[in-house]
Amino acid sequence: MQSKFRSLSSTCLVGFAVAVCLIILPADVALAHGAELQYIERSAIEITARYDSGVPMANAQVAVFAPGSPAEPWLTGTCDSEGQFFFTPDPEIPGLWEVQVRLAGHGDLIRIEVAENTIGATGTTGFTSLQKLLMALSVIWGLIGTALYFSRRQR
Template identity: 50%
Template sequence: MRWWIPVVCLVAFQTGRAIAHGAVIQYKTTQALEIQANYDTGAPMKQASVTVYAPNKEDPWLKGQTDDKGRFTFAPDASLPGNWEVKVRSAGHGDIVTIPVGATNVVASTNRSSGYTPLQKGVMTASVVWGLIGTALFFWRRK
């Protein structure tokens, strides 16, 4: 019997990281806004396409690329207070973050990241465990 296969799979899924790429975007305030874009694995989104949208504008306000560490910095126009949207994409993976900027060009929230909620993580973990058990029982059935 290959008893070790489900054990290896269970250990691999308990690490908390998926093999597929999602994206996590964080920002912090300096004289400008600095975007830090990483995949779910923690690897930086190198040379990713960045599009910045000003509040209530459909056309891009600024376009650029992240550096080799997944960073992108820009200074929003002080005359356009509101929610700025920053879209980061690379090879089909990406995310959009909304950054509230006040009339005095002060970011209302200094650290925000997108990701899964604890409930979503719990449901995904339970689904993986259920799938592993079902797969193990399928291959271990007696003929």
């Protein structure tokens, strides 16, 4: 009887362990054929480039440099006909971002301080990381309780 309980206990424990692993694995691994939608609300930067005369720098070349990487552009693009350019800095790279705008021998560089945690609300059709962590902790707590229950019954 004891060995039956021991076997059942081990099976349950392994089962719980596997369940916990499945829960905390990324959703796209667990459900490779499923669909998952996410949204991240982020703050975009709008650049407006004009000559001193006020004329828009239409189609000007834009190079965006992330903090710590001044030599290689993080992003390149062109202004629209109104001299505007939009980009969303990576919130995981806080610091001084640099944006260089050039057209026909004229150019300038502007620096934009991007603070940490500027990322906005997020959402997903799957579980969030926090939800997964809470579920994992709940399972672990249940695991411990189950183990203690069986060990007490065998005395």
